[in-house]
Amino acid sequence: VVEGKEGASYLEGGLGPPLGAVGFPDRYLDVTYHLAAGSTLFLFTDGLVERRGATIRDGLDRLKALAAASDEDLEAMCDHVLLSMVESDVSDDVALLALRPVRLASEPLLLRLPAEPYVLASLRQTLRRWLREIEASPQVANDILIACGEACANVIQHAYGAKEGLLEVDLVLLDGTVEVTVRDHGTWRPISGRDGGHGERLMQGLMDSVNVNSGSGGTIVQMKRRLQTGPHGERARAR
Structure with a gap:
């Protein structure tokens, strides 16, 4: 060594x-x-x-x-x-x-993956390593992992149907805030039943802000989470 x-x-x-x-x-x-x-x-x-x-x-x-x-x-x-x-x-x-291992956190993390269930485990490992390198606390890292995992699972389940497609995941640290972008280029099928919208509510409960924009070219989920909390553990709610 x-x-x-x-x-x-x-x-x-x-x-x-x-x-x-x-x-x-x-x-x-x-x-x-x-x-x-x-x-x-x-x-x-x-x-x-x-x-x-x-x-x-x-x-x-x-x-x-x-x-x-x-x-x-x-x-x-x-x-x-x-x-x-x-x-x-x-x-x-x-x-x-x-x-020779390299630091993931020295640059923004830009991932382009097949929108398939098997990528979720390795994706989670990569995100966890990046969050550890930027010194995110275990609680913050866990919240980001769950929220990002939910957004990625939604892409895999709803964006492309039986067709192949691309899952894009970007993370960047700006001024103490982790900005997460999950993007697809498919057309989401409507979510019906009692579970509709549960994933977005989960993400909103874990992150400081969540914005979902859908169009003919796909869907973009943008989320933010500060690394540091307030003096009493509260989080900002930037919209």
């Missing part, structure tokens, strides 16, 4: 034999490591660090020094490590994989 000014280090937790190396290992330990945005995780095969006449520790130390001093560009880092570590007479396979 390369963590900027902190340098490079190896993850020591959860060590065990390679998968398939032994028939029935007693156990493998699950270990969780939080990889901060901007850090780099290198995954590699032993062919990258094993050489005749040198110990594997020598190869590991060399790789750590190279990774710590590499360029910030991910592709350039991989090229530098491979060119420096791999010799012409290497007989073993060499594989190197580099992963």
Whole structure:
């Protein structure tokens, strides 16, 4: 793991034999490591660090020094490590994989997804991560997730019928307020029965403002929620 000014280090937790190396290992330990945005995780095969006449520790130390001093560009880092570590007479396979998480909240979140039920779980995870990165409180984040999930579910259920369609979800943080836009390009079927309008009332109860605009080109749901509440926990009702 390369963590900027902190340098490079190896993850020591959860060590065990390679998968398939032994028939029935007693156990493998699950270990969780939080990889901060901007850090780099290198995954590699032993062919990258094993050489005749040198110990594997020598190869590991060399790789750590190279990774710590590499360029910030991910592709350039991989090229530098491979060119420096791999010799012409290497007989073993060499594989190197580099992963680097990026901060979602550094920019507005713009998502374009199929309007299908299966996208809701991954969408919720992405929204939760973005809200966590902007330091939304658990209560505010939960309210936004429920309101946005309701708007997205409505698109999936009502906007396109049996046809395929696009679900657009945009989130932006402006002056301490999260602005959510959920958009479709379909034609909503009328909602009848006792449950009609329940979703919009739910969204209005969770957000500071909710505006729904429908037309021939689709429907746009715009919602706002402040990150901070008033001194007694009350929320503004901006219309």
